[in-house]
Amino acid sequence: MPVTYDSECKAFLLTTPGMTYAMEVTPLGYLRSTHWGGVVNRAQDLAPRLLSLKETLAWNDKYDHAFSDSYNSTWQENAMLFEKQNEEIAPLSAYVFCEPGIKALFHDGTRDVVLKYHSHVIDKQENTETLAITLRDVYYPLKIELYYRIYDRLDIVDRWTVAVNEGKEDILLESLQSAAWHVPQGKEHRLSHMSGKWSGEYQIEHVWLTQSKVVLDNRSGISNHFATPWFALDYKGQAQEESGKVWFGALHWSGNWKIVAEVTQYNQTRVTGGINDFDSTWKLAANESFTTPIFTGGYSNAGFGKASRTLHDYVRDHLSPKPFASETQLPIVYNCWGVFEFDINIEQQIKLAKVAADIGCEVFMVDDGWFSTRDDDTSGLGDWWCSPTKFPNGLKPLIDAVKSYGMTFGLWVEPEMVNERSELFAKHPEWTIYFPARERTTGRNQLVLNFGRQDVQDWAIDWLDRLLTENDIDWLKWDMNRYFTEPGWPDMPGDRQREIWIRYVHGLYKVFAEVRRKHPHVKISNCASGGGRVEFGLAKYTDRQSLSDNGDGLDFQKIWWGFTQFMPPRLPGSYFNNAQANGINGRGVPFSYNLSKGFFGQMYVGSNFFKSDPEEIRQTTEAIVLYKKVRHIIAGGDMYRLVSPYENPLISVMYAAKDKNQALLLILTHSMQFYNLLPAIKLQGLDPDALYKVGDLGTYSGAGLMEKGLAFRYEADYDSRVIYIEKCG
Ligand code: DGJ
DSSP, X not given: OOEEEETTTTEEEEEETTEEEEEEEOTTSOEEEEEEESOOOOGGGGOOOSSOHHXXXXXXXXXXXXXXXXXXXXXXXXXHHHHTTTBSSOBSOTTOOSOOSEEEEOTTSOOOOOEEEEEEEEEEOSSEEEEEEEEEESSSSEEEEEEEEEETTEEEEEEEEEEEEOSSSOEEEEEEOSEEEEOSSOSOEEEEEEEOOTTSOOEEEEEEOOSSEEEEEOOSSSOOSSBOSEEEEEETTOOOSSSBOEEEEEEOOSSOEEEEEEEOTTSOEEEEEEEOOTTOOEEEOTTOEEEOOOEEEXXXXXXXXXXXXXXXXXXXXXXXXXXXXXXXXXXXXXXXHHHHTTOOOHHHHHHHHHHHHHHTOOEEEEOTTOBTTOSSTTBOTTOOSBOTTTSTTOSHHHHHHHHHTTOEEEEEEOTTEEESBSHHHHHOGGGBOOXXXXXXXXXXTEEEBOTTSHHHHHHXXXXXXXXXXXXXXXXXXXXXXXOOOSOOOTTSOGGGGGGHHHHHHHHHHHHHHHHHHHOXXXXXEEOBTTBTTOSHHHHTTOSEEOOOSOOOTTHHHHHHHHHTTTSOTTSBEEEEOOOXXXXXXXXXXXXXXXXXXXXXXXXXXXXXXXXXXXXXXXHHHHHHHHHHHHHHHHHHSEEEEEEOTTTSSEEEEEEEOTTSSEEEEEEEEOOOOTTOOOOOBOOOSSOXXXXXXXXXXXXXXXXXXXXXXXXXXOOSSOOEXXXXXXXXX
16 A cells, blocks of 8 residues: 655655556646556556657756746647646646636735645555645745545545645635546546435436536535535446446535536546535635545446445445444434324333334434424424423433333434524524525525534534433434525625635534534434435544435435445435335335335334334334344445346345355335346355355355346335345355
8 A cells, every 4th residue: 555756757656456546746846647547556657748758857957937938939838738737736827727626816916826846745554644745836825735545455545635825915715626536538438426306315317528517516505415426437438337447536525515527628537626616715814724625536447336335445444433333233223203203202202112122123213303392393493402391301201211121312403403483593693694684594494503603613512512411312313404595694704704605514523523522422323304415524423324305115226326326335224114105205115125125224113103013013023133133244244236226127235244154135126017037136245166045045156146146036016125145155
């Protein structure tokens, strides 16, 4: 896992087991990308030049300033143009016509940044190496540090950028992107990304790039349901699920973000990404610095499947909070929101908890509706005390009951929100995001508290700390149920007004970090109207993830396919209940199908036990017993997406333990027609030379299962299979 610097070629090579990321300092001092792809060990192999090296260096001897008077010949222009091709982070300056990575306004009105290599440092730790390259503007006191971190076992590089104002005058940052990625030259790359909406998250889209720009972005304040900060590129669409080269990336940012994929006039495909510069600036005062979020990039030589597994391992091993990230006993959560919504009370909750415990659930989660006047969504947010009518003696009697049944206890909160009908809003109307002369637009009857404000952060940390200190709570479900509107911060000076988008996210991270620091044993489940804030920024602070508010059995298939492109299946709740039909599409599916769905991630039970018959309880209990036997494979194994719901009337996914001794095969089908015999499902990730017992279907070799596969006859509309596979020879 070395980071090396070749002083003769002035080249940096970052090499992981299957990937090299390389850059060079050009003769004029610019830093530019030379390779991102399979392993190349020699710097000499990575320096294709327009001019011969000798020619360029000779010219460079005579020419020591990019903006000297002699800068006028076509030859020099061409050289400079070439030198500024593929700059690692392209500032808006001469001959940069692509998406800029840095836009700055200096005190004298100059809006041009010229960055040249200054120095570098390599920091070697046990499992990581980090390269920091310092660039400096050739005239103004602006220092830019580019960071690159690689990991010993992953074909991943984390990149981020730091801007430092080393002068006395303010610098206005109009854009500071985390990274620009250059894939091998060629304009016919296919861009894969995700779009969506509430209850229809992570829908995969493909765009053929042409000489133009494709902008993926989000402007709603939170990373939202409409777009996911993830991309993948493959040349001419040649990559498949388990074959072909794929370049991919995911941003760690929970606010407005932007990822621009473009093809330049030289057929160079590049992707620039970071905090969205839309309606956003940052004043960098003397001696201040600004650090961008991380943009993780990776390379797979074995399709989208390997790309996903790389990101899954990355999240589990390097992002998710410890120690839960490595726990293999994924907890089975019970939460009755889907069937009772706000209509909850102490007696009912205790009864539900008893049944939940009897059937094997391990976390009893109380959702929205437990506090102040919260009988519906029109009031109560901001007033975080127990409802005197629903829980007259506080939460303690319920928590005691839950614990006596052997479960842990979780509680829903939505700290970033306030209802106008609340004591908090009456006291602090100035705490929301608003423009004084505009009506405040509500979403789900609520307003957004400005988490950029120090007083709001202190308030949130204080009540969350008290809640967790006074009650024996093991889990928080942290929800967020609207987007930003009227993004004003009247108390902020005019030239800092547009910092609100960024300051909000910094404040949010601070509150998360403080709560975790003060209560390290409390786990946090991330939710934003289902899957609204699913990205690596919050993954760092949260232990579990809501997948979607959509529990529909059919919609689930595509939602799952998209989610697992970048997020590990160990994180999301995989929900089922016993309602006759799902609320989103009014679709009913067999209960056995619902139970099978529970095996895809963290099993998440939401049934109304008051309507359960003994047979349903028996089936649920049986499913939970099996889940407990196999959950370590979901938690710590490798996931293979075997059959795509985009191409077939079914989804099939399998999990294989890293030691290849056990596996779990999952299939959900729909709409069988014409006596279709669907192709056999070919398994992955097994030992070809070993024998496996496949559920009660028989014993097969790993080679047979992977080469020939398993053929099933599926029935009618919603058929499903959950098959445990174990090595037996
Ligand atoms: C939206 C979430 O996605 C749901 O699971 C539930 O917690 C509701 N909010 C509660 O208001």
